[in-house]
Amino acid sequence: MASGTLVRERSAARVGAEPTGGWRVPVGYVLRHGLVHVCAAILVGVMVAALAMRGAPWRGDLVWTLDWFAISHIAVGPILAGFVGVDSSRLTVGMEHLRTGYARRAPDRGIALAYWALASAVYLLVVVGALVVSLPPRWDWAVLGVLVIHVLILGVHVMTGLAAGRLLRPLVAGAAAALVALLLTTLFTTGKTPMAFLAAGGATVPRLGYRYNVSFLVAQAVVLAVVIVVLVLARRTRREDGMRSRLRPVAIVALAALGIVGVGNVPVGARLLSSPVTPDLCGAVLTVPTCFYAEHERLERPFQDQLYRLFMTAEQQGYDALIPARVEEASRTYLPQGAGVAPLFVSGDHLAGREPDLWEVTMGLVEPIHCPQLSGGQPPSDKYGSDLMALAATWAMLVDPSAGEELFGYVDEPLTPEAAEKLYTEFRTCTHAF
Amino acid sequence: MHARLLSGAQHGLTVLRATGFTVASAVILLALVVTLVFHDGTIERIGPLTLYPALHVMVAVPLLLSVACGIAHAPFDRPVIARNARTRVARVLSLGSAAAASVLVIGLGAGLDDAATLAPALRNLALFGALAVTVSVLVGAQHAWVPVVLLFCAAVTSSPGGTWTLYSLVLGTDVPPEVGAATTVVSVVVLALTAWDPRGLGYLRVVADRRAPRASAAQLPQEVVDAPVEP
Numbered sequence: 001m002a003s004g005t006l007v008r009e010r011s012a013a014r015v016g017a018e019p020t021g022g023w024r025v026p027v028g029y030v031l032r033h034g035l036v037h038v039c040a041a042i043l044v045g046v047m048v049a050a051l052a053m054r055g056a057p058w059r060g061d062l063v064w065t066l067d068w069f070a071i072s073h074i075a076v077g078p079i080l081a082g083f084v085g086v087d088s089s090r091l092t093v094g095m096e097h098l099r100t101g102y103a104r105r106a107p108d109r110g111i112a113l114a115y116w117a118l119a120s121a122v123y124l125l126v127v128v129g130a131l132v133v134s135l136p137p138r139w140d141w142a143v144l145g146v147l148v149i150h151v152l153i154l155g156v157h158v159m160t161g162l163a164a165g166r167l168l169r170p171l172v173a174g175a176a177a178a179l180v181a182l183l184l185t186t187l188f189t190t191g192k193t194p195m196a197f198l199a200a201g202g203a204t205v206p207r208l209g210y211r212y213n214v215s216f217l218v219a220q221a222v223v224l225a226v227v228i229v230v231l232v233l234a235r236r237t238r239r240e241d242g243m244r245s246r247l248r249p250v251a252i253v254a255l256a257a258l259g260i261v262g263v264g265n266v267p268v269g270a271r272l273l274s275s276p277v278t279p280d281l282c283g284a285v286l287t288v289p290t291c292f293y294a295e296h297e298r299l300e301r302p303f304q305d306q307l308y309r310l311f312m313t314a315e316q317q318g319y320d321a322l323i324p325a326r327v328e329e330a331s332r333t334y335l336p337q338g339a340g341v342a343p344l345f346v347s348g349d350h351l352a353g354r355e356p357d358l359w360e361v362t363m364g365l366v367e368p369i370h371c372p373q374l375s376g377g378q379p380p381s382d383k384y385g386s387d388l389m390a391l392a393a394t395w396a397m398l399v400d401p402s403a404g405e406e407l408f409g410y411v412d413e414p415l416t417p418e419a420a421e422k423l424y425t426e427f428r429t430c431t432h433a434f
Numbered sequence: 435m436h437a438r439l440l441s442g443a444q445h446g447l448t449v450l451r452a453t454g455f456t457v458a459s460a461v462i463l464l465a466l467v468v469t470l471v472f473h474d475g476t477i478e479r480i481g482p483l484t485l486y487p488a489l490h491v492m493v494a495v496p497l498l499l500s501v502a503c504g505i506a507h508a509p510f511d512r513p514v515i516a517r518n519a520r521t522r523v524a525r526v527l528s529l530g531s532a533a534a535a536s537v538l539v540i541g542l543g544a545g546l547d548d549a550a551t552l553a554p555a556l557r558n559l560a561l562f563g564a565l566a567v568t569v570s571v572l573v574g575a576q577h578a579w580v581p582v583v584l585l586f587c588a589a590v591t592s593s594p595g596g597t598w599t600l601y602s603l604v605l606g607t608d609v610p611p612e613v614g615a616a617t618t619v620v621s622v623v624v625l626a627l628t629a630w631d632p633r634g635l636g637y638l639r640v641v642a643d644r645r646a647p648r649a650s651a652a653q654l655p656q657e658v659v660d661a662p663v664e665p
Contacts (some may be wrong), residue, residue: 035577042584053591074481075587079580139639171457171508175501175579182583202482290643 004173016103026110030087035110039083040118044077047126054204054351060295062136063272067201069127070189075147076119077157077185077198084115084161085177089221090170108311109232112162119158120151138277138295142212146200149217152224153198159231192271194260195264197227199271202347208293209333211275215268222263276333285350286311292344299350306361312373313398319402321421324365337370339428357397359407362392371430380434387432390415391423452521453528454508454575461502462535465495469543480590489590489605492543492551496558497582499536504566504578506532506597509635516534523633529628553609559601560617562626563587571628574635 030036050072051058058068088108095107124147164177188198197220201207233252279291281300285307292300307327314322324339336343342365350356360418374380393410396403405411415423426432450456468491488634491653506528534561544552565581589604596602597610 042580046584046587049588050591054593070482071591072484074590075584077481077589078583082579088460169457170576171454171505172461174576175461175505178579178583179498181478186479188484190479199482327539423582 024110026107027114029107030111030114031093033116034087034091035083036087036115036118038222039079039115040122042079043076043119043122044126046079047072047123047231049129050075051126054348055354057206057351058130059134059350059351060136060297062131062138062143062295063134063139063210063212064203064207064345066127066143066150067132067203067207069130069150070200070202071191072152073189073198073200073202074182074185076123076154077181078121080115080154081157081161081164081181082113082174084158084180085164085168085387086170086174087111087115088162088165089168092165093170108162108165112158112232113163115157115161116158119154119175123150123154133268137297140211142217145214145217145221146212149224150200152221152228153200155228156198156224156231158183159182159228194223194264194268195261195410197223197260197264200385206332206348207272207347208295209274209276209331210272211273213269213273216271219263219266219268220271223260226256226259226263273345276331278334279329279336279392285327286315286323288327290344292329293331296346296351298331299346300354301354302350303344303346303361306356306358309358309361309399310365310395314395319398319420320416321417322366322424325342327365334427335370343369356404357407358396359392361397363388366392366424366427368396368427368430368432371432371434372428373430373434384432384434387423388427391420391427394420446527448618449520449524450528450531452509452522452524455531456506457508457527458502458506458528458532459535461498461505462532462539465498465502465536466542468498469495469539469546473543474547480587482498484592485590485605487607490548490551490554492540492547493554493607494606495542495543495585496555497562498535499539499559500566501579502560503529503536503563504570504582505575507567507570507578508575523538525631526629529567536563550607553614554607557609557614557617558604560621564617564620567624567628571631571635572633572646 047069051069053071059066083417087349088111091111092108104118118298127147127150160181164173164180168176185198188196189200189202190196191199194216201218222285231253234249277293279293281297282289282291283300283304284290285304288307288311290300290304290307292303311323314320324342326336327342327344328336329343330336330343344361345364347360368374389408389410390412391404394414396407397410397414425434452579472491475491477491477494478485478488507525509525537556540552540555544555546552562582562585566578569581570578585600585604589600592600592603594605597613603613607614
């Protein structure tokens with residue numbers, strides 16, 4: 001409780017500093033007596049924990065780094081709003097008359113500004129740290145726009161706290177602000193238009209092959225700015241205010257709602273646009289070229305080890321026909337196709353640090369996922385399932401005789417080289433009776 | 435007799451009003467409204483995260499109730515009450531009433547919809563309530579919501595499975611006896627901490643007295659410096 005010091009500070013402000021000291025007086029005040037440093041420490045903890053969780057699979061992927069970071073918003077929003085709510089309410093007890101005056105003189109706006117500045121600094125520091133640690137090989141300048149969006153989202157949470165601090169007592173302002181921030185985050189994060197103005201990602205699947213839509217970001221920034229301005233203007237109407245003054249907030253909210261709905265529904269397209277890129281980090285396993293994305297450099301070695309075991313045993317035991325001419329990593333917007341090109345599928349688990357197992361790599365090599373028959377509405381026949389299983393298990397059993405039963409549940413004899421070649425060719429050319 | 439009862443009730447309310455009970459009852463009222471309207475609902479999404487399996491509303495309502503318990507422990511916010519036995523009793527009464535009302539709300543929700551939500555809801559009230567009251571005792575009632583938000587967000591981002599994992603402790607729908615026993619022990623320990631009240635926050639005279647040596651005596655009016663310190 002800073003009440004004892006609050007009284008002294010107020011008298012000092014009255015006697016010493018000029019009342020027109022602008023932002024400096026309340027900002028300095030909240031830095032000394034508020035809990036802004038505790039809030040900043042919690043925010044650092046939350047942001048770092050959000051980045052580190054689930055093995056940090058975003059490393060190297062520029063768009064995914066920022067989108068993954070948005071998961072932290074479910075905690076950052078309520079914490080920030082709540083702390084601003086508590087401090088803007090309890091540190092301005094006895095100064096309520098100043099809230100109605102010019103923005104420059106309103107002490108709680110200074111408090112909110114101090115919180116916003118510090119939270120933004122903490123956020124930028126953590127994000128830049130994450131980017132420096134992972135060093136994404138591809139750069140996109142639209143990322144700067146996303147940083148601005150994130151700072152504006154922090155601003156919405158800060159101003160939610162400010163509005164709660166003005167309308168409620170210190171005891172409940174924090175809890176109410178946190179609850180409202182959590183509700184806003186839940187209501188306005190999903191959607192296909194900029195009406196989802198708190199949308200900042202949060203995906204748990206790789207973002208490789210996507211880029212940000214700048215028009216969406218601009219519309220979102222406009223909506224965010226309108227929301228911030230409305231929240232800054234929120235204040236309690238006094239009984240002695242005239243009718244005109246009492247109608248003003250209604251007019252402001254109505255205008256703002258019109259603006260938000262108008263800009264929010266401008267047809268600007270999705271937040272992320274498909275932008276297929278081909279894998280560019282190429283090496284070779286037994287003269288078979290293997291290409292990975294530079295973002296996933298850390299996965300090249302474990303995948304190549306499995307490929308080496310598969311290709312080596314196939315060559316030694318007469319199953320040469322199974323060895324593809326080229327292996328390429330697939331992404332959500334790029335599926336390697338063409339005669340002799342086999343795709344490799346990298347999942348979030350692999351990016352988090354789990355080594356690929358024999359089952360995944362073998363299935364990726366033999367499964368005819370490019371065939372149009374499989375992407376139609378009809379489910380494939382049982383025969384296709386058993387054929388796929390037999391082919392994949394046969395190849396895996398060349399490497400490890402127990403793999404057929406352990407990984408695939410396949411108990412029959414392995415296929416002969418001729419049968420395997422026939423089946424593999426049917427899969428590659430999509431001539432199998434799916 | 436009626437008059438005596440009435441005056442007794444009024445006296446009790448006055449005692450409760452000297453704590454954070456008024457504000458806490460507003461939060462409990464909100465929880466009651468949520469219980470009455472959404473008692474059979476589920477929460478499928480928190481921000482960008484999809485919850486699978488979906489969270490039953492009655493398992494989340496204890497979050498509100500535990501913040502209310504933390505707020506109920508707040509002392510009177512004017513510097514006129516000194517620390518004495520009566521204020522201590524007032525705060526115990528306030529916290530006790532808030533906790534009892536919380537249990538009633540949870541019981542109502544379980545009775546209205548699904549009795550299976552009773553155990554996880556009570557477990558969450560014990561767990562989150564213990565955290566909120568601890569922060570209320572040691573830091574201040576205005577920040578009682580902080581650990582509730584942090585623990586809840588940590589739980590929704592954690593992975594399901596296990597008995598003692600964060601996910602099962604907060605979002606799990608079945609409560610094994612050992613977890614029930616552990617949360618009971620935790621809440622009893624916190625009640626003991628509350629009764630002890632080591633920081634004695636909020637009795638502003640006591641706080642001001644403790645801080646007086648740090649302030650420069652020259653800045654204060656003479657009568658403040660010379661004022662006798664009450665024991």
